[in-house]
Amino acid sequence: MIRSTKPSVAVMSIAILMSIASTLVALFIPLVTKNLVDGFSISNLSWGQIALIGGTFIVQTIASGLSIYLLNRIGQRIVAELRDRLWKKLLVLPVGYYDQHRTGETISRMTNDTGVVKTLISDHMTSFFTGILSVIGSIVVLLYLDWKMTVVMLSVIPLAALFLVPLGRQMYKISKGLQEETASFTTVLTQVLSEIRLVKSSNAETREYDNGKKGITSLFRFGLREAKVQALIAPLMFLVMMMLLVIIVGYGGMRVSSGALTAGELVAFILYLIQIVMPMSQITTFFTQFQKAIGATERIIEMLDAEEEDHVSGQDIKRSDLPIIVNNLSFHYKTGEPVLQDVNFRVSPGSVTAIVGPSGGGKTTFFSLLERYYEPTAGTILLGDEPIDTFSLHSWRSQFGYVSQESPLIAGTIRDNICYGINEKVDQEALEQAAQMAYADSFIKEMPRGYDTEVGERGIMLSGGQRQRIAIARALLRNPKILMLDEATSSLDSKSEVIVQEALKNLMNGRTTLVIAHRLSTVVEADQIIFVEKGTITGSGTHDELLKSHELYREFATQQLRLNEPASI
Incomplete structure (x- = not known):
């Protein structure tokens, strides 16, 4: 993946x-110290020796600093490239992927898991290579200086490994669990904070606090387990260090007194001991981090390997003023009952087709199939004689304008939201014309900053009617050939609904329009009304035709139109 x-x-x-050079210089320092100790006298100390020692330290410092900077640069570049690939991937994954994966987990993959890979490269990779070089180099030099003393010193290391290796494995398990729990906690935070108004209006603060508290407690427990392992590793490393130091000083002192070892060699042994123990600790940390990075990499690769939408393949649409034909269309989600079954109908170009019926009948799912968010389980949708999957996704979706019940807005200005999805620069005249046709210009002009007014997250600073009119202005600016309206006025008050209905008339003019509606008063004048029940079409025709032929439609119409009659008057 790094490659x-x-x-x-x-x-x-x-x-x-640079790291290797720094390590080799570090291996040279104890030998210089040995010679100084063995032959130390003021008369023998020359400026050349002082310059050599000083130069050695300066070279080591520069080499080490340069290595750290370059590796951090590489690590940052790698994590930036990974995040770029993931972000590009997330934008082309099908809607079905997001149905099956929680947003918080996806965000965690993008941030936390890539950060783990960066840490491995920038903080631990060189420590691993230079640590091995330092350990091997130190042991070789020590064997050369005094092999007997070296064998005695190294006998302690296998004993330490008996304790440190199992602790390293335990730390890996804890780290992996901590990553999973962090992703789960991120999911809870994302869900609650994105719907904070629902939480408050439902008095659900206590419930959500309890849910968050569970995540915090779980993270705390993982943190305690990590602390316990670290509390064992650190003292054990110190114990090993002290045992080795005692062995070297005690046994080495005996050998110095017997003349088998010089005082300078004993000092060198102590310095080389440090260059063995410290890198071994770094190597252990590297393997722990490496295991964490493997887990993170597996999850990143799983996301990168997920099936994605193909926005390029296929032909461009040459004519959109053709009928939309639905042939034997069926669909069901991966888990669940069929949502649509053997659906057949035809939408003439420039006409208005309304899709009505009880909730849960599959109306919105049909819109999702029409926009190719999902592939049909069976059957086809045609534009003229061509199946819609023969067109490139980019070309196909550019034909659509979509206005839903809760038209989504992005955090930004009114201008940003109206122009959203338009790649070329939009001039002010076209922007104002779209807003005017959407009946949005009146309230925009009253705003302190006009089109540069911030709308807040998901447009929360605007009313429902204002959000709908901005969505209609966006659709008008996009100039779609096919228009989809999904309960576009159902959540509005009567005054806003009248304004939005007028704006929708401007938007529908000259376009093939499909409307999902529960309120029949909004679609009685449609060219065609399709009645859907439990995923199947049980009736189609004009309003008058269905009143005569379809019992459930007649029941709906009798209830709703009678109720709405005083309001319409």
Whole structure:
């Protein structure tokens, strides 16, 4: 996965070479110290020796600093490339993917998991390579200085490994569980904070606090388990260090007194001991982080390998003024009962077709199939004689304008929202004309900053009617050939509904229009009304035809139109 981000081999090589150079210099320092101790006298101390020692430390510092910077640069570049790939992938994943994956988990993959990979590269990778070099180099030099003492010193290390290796495995399990729990907690936060008004209006603060508290408590428990393992590792490392130090000082002191070892060599042994123990700790940490990165990488690759929408393949639409024909259309989600079964109808170009019926009948699902969010289980949808899946997604979806019951807005200005999805620059005249036809210009002009007024997250600073009119202005600016209206006025008050209905008339003019409606008063003048029950079409025709032929439609009409009669008058 790292290779796929194409990191600079030259920069990485320089960084690793700098680390190796720094480590080799560090291996040279104890030998210089040994010679100083063994032959130390003021008369023998020369400026050349002082310059050599000082230069050695300066070279090591520069090499180490340069290596750290370059590796951090590489790590940041890799994580940026990974996030870029993930972001691009997330935007082309089908709607079905988001039906099956929680938003918080997806966000966690994008942020936390990529961060784990970066940490491995920038903080631990060089420690691993240089640690191995430092350990091997130190042992080779120590064997050269005094192999007997080296064997005695190394006998303690297997004993330490008996404790440290199982603790490292335990730390990996804890770290993996911590990542999963962090993703779950992120999901809870995202869900609650995005619907905070629902939480407050439902007096659900206590319930959501309890849900969040469970996540916090679980994270706390993982943190305690991690702390317990760290509390064992740190003292054990210190114990090993002290045991080795005692062995070296005690046994080494005996050998110095017997003349088998010089005082300088004993000092060198102590310095090399540090260069063995510290890198071993870093190598252990690397393996723990490496296991965490493997887990994170598996989840990232799983997302990158997910099936995506193909926005390019297929032909461009040359004519959109053709009938939409639905042939034997059936659909069901991966888990669940069929939503649509053997649906057949025809939508003439430039006409208005209303889809009505009881809730849960599959009306909105048909819109999703028409926009190719999902693939039909059986049957086809045609534009003229061509199945719609022969057109490129980009070309097909560019034909549509969609206004829903809760028209979504993005955080930004009114201008941003009306122009959303328009790639080319929109001039002010076209913007104002679209707003005027949508009956949105009146309230926009009353805003302190006009079209540059911020609408808040999901347009919360605007009323429902204002949001709908901005959505209609957006659709008008997009100039779609096919219009879909999904309960576009059902949530509005009577005054806003009248204004929005007028705006919709402007939008529908000259376009093929499909309307989902529960209120029949909004669709009685449609060219065709299709009545859907439990995923099947049980009647179609004009309002007058269905009143005569369809009992349930007649019941709906009798109830609703009688109730709405005083309001319409």
